[in-house]
Amino acid sequence: MRDVxxxxxxxxxxxxxxxxxxxxxxxxxxxxxxxxxxxDLPHIHYPNLWDLPxxxxxxxxxxxxxxxxxxxxxxxxxxxxxxxxxxxAFSSLTAPDKWNAFFVAQMxxxxxxxxxxxxxxxxxxxxxxxxxIALPNRVPSYGGRLAKWVAETGGLP
Numbered sequence: 001m002r003d004v005x006x007x008x009x010x011x012x013x014x015x016x017x018x019x020x021x022x023x024x025x026x027x028x029x030x031x032x033x034x035x036x037x038x039x040d041l042p043h044i045h046y047p048n049l050w051d052l053p054x055x056x057x058x059x060x061x062x063x064x065x066x067x068x069x070x071x072x073x074x075x076x077x078x079x080x081x082x083x084x085x086x087x088x089a090f091s092s093l094t095a096p097d098k099w100n101a102f103f104v105a106q107m108x109x110x111x112x113x114x115x116x117x118x119x120x121x122x123x124x125x126x127x128x129x130x131x132x133i134a135l136p137n138r139v140p141s142y143g144g145r146l147a148k149w150v151a152e153t154g155g156l157p
Contacts, residue, residue, distance in 0.1 A: 020057055021094075021099060022056040026104045027105050032126040034126060036053060038121055045094050049137050053070055064103075067101065067103055073118050086103065086104040106156065
């Protein structure tokens with residue numbers, strides 16, 4: 001799978017010289033999305049909203065390294081490149097001059113048994129994609145990002 005930085009002109013200035021700000025993953029365990037309710041702290045972005053695993057880049061990580069590390073920190077799951085279904089790049093909502101990678105991945109439903117919730121967020125849950133998109137208290141950009149994935153790929157295999 002291509003690194004998001006290789007998307008070229010379709011993604012503006014999303015090149016290796018302009019490293020990604022962070023990465024998120026819409027991770028399906030079977031056919032349900034793994035989601036995290038963000039902490040309810042006034043100093044963080046999107047407090048008390050349902051979020052997808054991921055976060056900020058550390059050092060010179062690739063987009064995949066960022067999302068794999070964050071997923072492991074937040075839910076204790078090990079992401080393999082074989083789990084990836086799609087990736088794209090989007091402008092960062094919290095740092096508009098930067099960009100974020102957005103992945104869609106799928107692991108077997110039994111992977112839910114391997115979840116070890118980390119120390120960020122209030123709790124985790126599994127949602128059907130349509131139910132997640134309909135949540136009034138989710139990070140707003142994910143509806144459009146998931147719709148783009150479905151439009152380009154047809155959705156889950």
